[in-house]
Amino acid sequence: MIVVGVGVGPGMLTEEGIRAIRKASVVYGAKRALELAQEHITCEAKTIKDYKSLHLLPADAVVLSTGDPMFSGLGKFAGKNDTIIPGISSMQAACARTKVNLTNLCAITAHGRDFEPAKAELIQELKNGRNIFLLPEETFGSCEVAEILKELGINAELYTCENLGYPEERIAKGTPDNPPIAETILYGLLIVQKR
CATH class of the missing domain: 3.30.950.10 (Tetrapyrrole methylase, C-terminal domain)
Structure with a gap:
């Protein structure tokens, strides 16, 4: 999976994050994360229901994390072959x-x-x-x-x-x-x- 930090608020999504979201075949995230990235999502967007199952997502799935994924975010669910794209943290x-x-x-x-x-x-x-x-x-x-x-x-x-x-x-x-x-x-x- 690709974990993308969408930033802490509107307008704080990085260009690298935008590119990953636009190329995605499916995007997962909490309601707030999906809202922050919605203008860049061109595929199916799903609300995360079970965070502990994120590691089962396919390699090309994009998972949105508010702020930065590695600061109390969803980066903790990434495996060694997953990609993490940083975001602007609180x-x-x-x-x-x-x-x-x-x-x-x-x-x-x-x-x-x-x-x-x-x-x-x-x-x-x-x-x-x-x-x-x-x-x-x-x-x-x-x-x-x-x-x-x-x-x-x-x-x-x-x-x-x-x-x-x-x-x-x-x-x-x-x-x-x-x-x-x-x-x-x-x-x-x-x-x-x-x-």
């Missing part, structure tokens, strides 16, 4: 909007899983002096991260980044004492340490 878009350099950034995801391993990784990377881009979980978001920062005595700026790339995009800035509160449950949290 992390890249958030850093561009906030002008935060990617070179000292650690990506962590708690989304859709037990957040304890992500929390442990977050604490370790903060102690290492790294900035963090976190895909939070409903019970582990900006307020919980703010408490961790206060416990560690780390001065930082926090940004909640919601609906990146869409007209309703919203980025709110805060501190550990006054953390930004997201209005949706799906958002990115950028933690930038002040040095």
Whole structure:
């Protein structure tokens, strides 16, 4: 299969991704991914019903993944002979909007899983002096991260980044004492340490 990252929002699909989609004989994706790529789909498009069966798709099947397939995306289902075409991730878009350099950034995801391993990784990377881009979980978001920062005595700026790339995009800035509160449950949290 060919896994194509369609970007985090409209207009963020790469030329390589567009070419793969246009050449496809069948395209699979979640509703949002299909919507982001719809103007380039010229074949049958199917909604993914069973993610664990993606590895059974034929080699020429195109699977759309929102953002970048290798950042909490569908790239995890690709086999060694499958192709992955990157997309613009929520992390890249958030850093561009906030002008935060990617070179000292650690990506962590708690989304859709037990957040304890992500929390442990977050604490370790903060102690290492790294900035963090976190895909939070409903019970582990900006307020919980703010408490961790206060416990560690780390001065930082926090940004909640919601609906990146869409007209309703919203980025709110805060501190550990006054953390930004997201209005949706799906958002990115950028933690930038002040040095």
